[in-house]
């Protein structure tokens with residue numbers, strides 16, 4: 098069993114996980130050559146990365162839409178900084194689709210030249226925190242004994258991904274440097290087809306009604322949860338004990354934080370949120386019934 102400190106690797110003020118991390122690659126991220134056709138999904142952990150990895154691969158590849166082939170999500174849209182499959186990204190044919198949790202200041206400079214497209218998915222941070230708590234417990238990324246303890250770690254940014262507030266604010270405040278579209282998890286949850294249309298427009302992808310419906314069907318929570326390729330059923334076990342075993346899709350709801358946080362914890366969170374996110378223009382949805 099490893100504790101949080103030994104699992105984390107701090108580089109330029111940001112916490113990576115040691116898992117599958119190639120330090121040489123991280124040190125040279127800035128120079129990684131970006132192609133115009135690259136697409137990056139950028140998220141703070143537990144904000145809908147796997148969901149969007151599925152959507153993006155369905156948008157781009159007809160064989161996935163038609164269910165041909167047996168590629169897992171991590172093979173279709175690999176994590177950029179955690180190269181589970183030891184892929185050669187330079188040799189990968191275009192269009193290359195990547196997922197990453199990197200903060201704005203660590204991504205390759207080609208992205209800063211607006212060369213490729215970025216989709217930033219964000220989710221209300223209380224649900225992110227609860228999702229993260231279960232993930233840490235079940236996938237043994239970090240050992241935490243209680244929700245209370247995890248909340249402290251989360252609010253101190255002592256988790257893979259560092260501080261949620263810094264991640265989203267960093268990306269939003271520097272958006273003019275990038276070719277970026279922001280998309281909300283909760284909006285996807287309420288109207289997936291609408292979100293898909295928005296994204297296709299941004300990506301310059303024209304899909305038929307039928308293709309859109311097929312994508313929406315294949316990206317529902319139920320379909321993905323029971324699809325081992327989408328739910329990381331076979332992810333490898335490594336020295337820090339990462340063993341996904343289908344734990345990426347848990348509940349997929351809005352407002353699960355209400356089942357986790359006490360009144361005091363919620364008030365404390367709200368206070369910090371109000372202080373840190375004062376004047377931040379993006380809205381958040383905390384409850385399924387909220388518009």
Ligand SMILES: Nc1ncnc2c1ncn2[C@@H]1O[C@H](COP(=O)(O)OS(=O)(=O)O)[C@@H](OP(=O)(O)O)[C@H]1O
Pocket residue numbers: 140141142143144145146147148224227228229231232286316317318319321345346347348349350353
């Ligand atoms: N299709 C679909 N619909 C709704 N919700 C979905 C879907 N796919 C993934 N999820 C939920 O996203 C949460 C996992 O986040 P990530 O994929 O970003 O995790 S990770 O950062 O890649 O580890 C995790 O949230 P929780 O269920 O609240 O834990 C997943 O269940």
